[in-house]
Amino acid sequence: xxxxxxxxxxxxxxxxxxxxPQRLGLVRHASIMHNVMLGANAGSSTIFHSSEVKKKxxxxxxxxxxxxxxxxxxxxxxxxxxxxxxxxxxxxxxxxLILADEFLSELDEETMEMVLKEVLEYVRKSGAALIxxxxxxxxxxxxxxxxxxxxxxxxxxxxxEVTAMEIKV
Amino acid sequence: MITIKNKILFLFFGTIxxxxxxxxxxxxxxxxxxxxxxxxxxxFNESLWPPDWSVIKPQAYPVCTAYPLFDFTCSTAWIGMxxxxxxxxVATILGxxxxxxxxxxxxxxxxxxxASYFIRFILAGARSxxxxxxxxxxxxxVGFGPFAGVLAMTIYTVGYLGKLQYEAIxxxxxxxxxxxxxxxxxxxxxxxxxxxxEMANSLISQTIFMFEYNVRHGTVxxxxxxxxxxxxxxxxxxxxxxxxxISYLIIIFIVVLVxxxxxxxxxxxxxxxxxxxxxxxWGVFGSPNSKK
Numbered sequence: 345x346x347x348x349x350x351x352x353x354x355x356x357x358x359x360x361x362x363x364x365p366q367r368l369g370l371v372r373h374a375s376i377m378h379n380v381m382l383g384a385n386a387g388s389s390t391i392f393h394s395s396e397v398k399k400k401x402x403x404x405x406x407x408x409x410x411x412x413x414x415x416x417x418x419x420x421x422x423x424x425x426x427x428x429x430x431x432x433x434x435x436x437x438x439x440x441l442i443l444a445d446e447f448l449s450e451l452d453e454e455t456m457e458m459v460l461k462e463v464l465e466y467v468r469k470s471g472a473a474l475i476x477x478x479x480x481x482x483x484x485x486x487x488x489x490x491x492x493x494x495x496x497x498x499x500x501x502x503x504x505e506v507t508a509m510e511i512k513v
Numbered sequence: 514m515i516t517i518k519n520k521i522l523f524l525f526f527g528t529i530x531x532x533x534x535x536x537x538x539x540x541x542x543x544x545x546x547x548x549x550x551x552x553x554x555x556x557f558n559e560s561l562w563p564p565d566w567s568v569i570k571p572q573a574y575p576v577c578t579a580y581p582l583f584d585f586t587c588s589t590a591w592i593g594m595x596x597x598x599x600x601x602x603v604a605t606i607l608g609x610x611x612x613x614x615x616x617x618x619x620x621x622x623x624x625x626x627x628a629s630y631f632i633r634f635i636l637a638g639a640r641s642x643x644x645x646x647x648x649x650x651x652x653x654x655v656g657f658g659p660f661a662g663v664l665a666m667t668i669y670t671v672g673y674l675g676k677l678q679y680e681a682i683x684x685x686x687x688x689x690x691x692x693x694x695x696x697x698x699x700x701x702x703x704x705x706x707x708x709x710x711e712m713a714n715s716l717i718s719q720t721i722f723m724f725e726y727n728v729r730h731g732t733v734x735x736x737x738x739x740x741x742x743x744x745x746x747x748x749x750x751x752x753x754x755x756x757x758x759i760s761y762l763i764i765i766f767i768v769v770l771v772x773x774x775x776x777x778x779x780x781x782x783x784x785x786x787x788x789x790x791x792x793x794x795w796g797v798f799g800s801p802n803s804k805k
């Protein structure tokens with residue numbers, strides 16, 4: 345299997361893989377800006393913060409609607425806001441592949457739509473791949489081109505396309 | 514039948530018996546204890562009490578030029594105590610600057626086994642000798658005075674603080690590290706961007722604790738000539754002027770209490786949530802986390 349031009353299980357190149365873990369992996373004692381800068385920095389080749397990198401970070405924060413809290417420590421944010429910071433970090437990174445684990449949970453309906461729209465827009469514009477782990481099948485259907493159902497730890501080969509009827513079941 | 518309760522009782526009384534058996538082996542004549550209380554009372558009344566507070570009066574030479582109200586600043590107690598605090602401060606700052614990068618390498622969740630064990634070996638070596646033994650070495654190397662004390666306490670600080678730091682780093686949540694690695698950030702970037710901000714509160718708290726520890730231990734390194742108030746204590750011990758020695762000890766006790774209190778107050782600013790919680794003065798006598 346090839347990911348970002350590398351054969352798995354080789355380590356992907358710097359900044360190519362964006363990861364939004366279920367438990368977010370944020371630096372809780374640092375600000376939103378600091379966390380998003382980590383992503384923006386991973387997406388650039390240098391370890392020094394250039395103005396372009398900062399601009400990317402600001403833009404990603406703005407897309408997630410967190411501009412007014414930019415210097416707020418992450419630990420003081422609500423669960424949904426923290427999830428948006430993790431998504432902003434990945435958007436600022438501009439990766440080729442995004443692995444997102446339940447990245448829409450804890451969000452209210454309106455915010456969820458906004459986050460999903462921004463992520464899908466990034467995916468469409470950049471041509472990146474997005475792999476999402478989602479327990480809500482209806483929500484997964486609304487964003488996915490392909491759907492794999494993992495049942496009891498294995499991919500169920502018989503449920504590739506989930507129909508409305510199966511969702512009801 | 515041997516129940517768990519009987520096993521615990523057996524273990525308890527067995528340990529007590531073993532302890533007294535070892536003690537008995539080290540005491541050649543128990544009768545020596547009989548006069549000890551009388552000796553203590555005589556020593557206290559004739560040599561220790563009342564304390565000789567001339568140690569907080571200005572020295573005859575050099576002539577004190579301070580304003581009369583502040584002439585205690587020319588006393589040996591003040592000069593020695595301030596020197597001890599200075600030694601502790603400089604050693605803590607230098608030690609923490611050296612120990613932080615070392616602890617980053619020593620932390621198993623950040624580096625390979627080989628690099629980690631190598632640094633742990635160095636840190637263990639630095640703290641295996643107490644600071645007073647390091648002070649003897651450095652007095653031989655650089656001569657008498659506070660510089661030897663600073664070097665000795667810096668080495669000890671590196672060993673002790675390094676261990677506290679790498680253990681704290683190893684205890685940190687692994688998910689931010691995993692995420693940073695998956696993004697492709699370098700080890701240096703992870704250390705600066707993830708580990709230090711995430712662990713800042715405990716790293717600062719440990720450094721403040723180390724300063725407090727160094728002040729307490731800095732009082733004895735002067736005994737071997739490495740500067741500080743210990744130098745004067747040693748001087749008066751040699752002349753058997755115990756009433757002056759007790760004055761120094763009382764001053765040390767008060768200063769250590771004050772520094773402990775400042776340390777607890779300062780560390781409370783750097784708790785897990787980073788919010789100010791008012792420390793209680795009696796926390797000095799108990800756990801650093803004790804609250805009202």
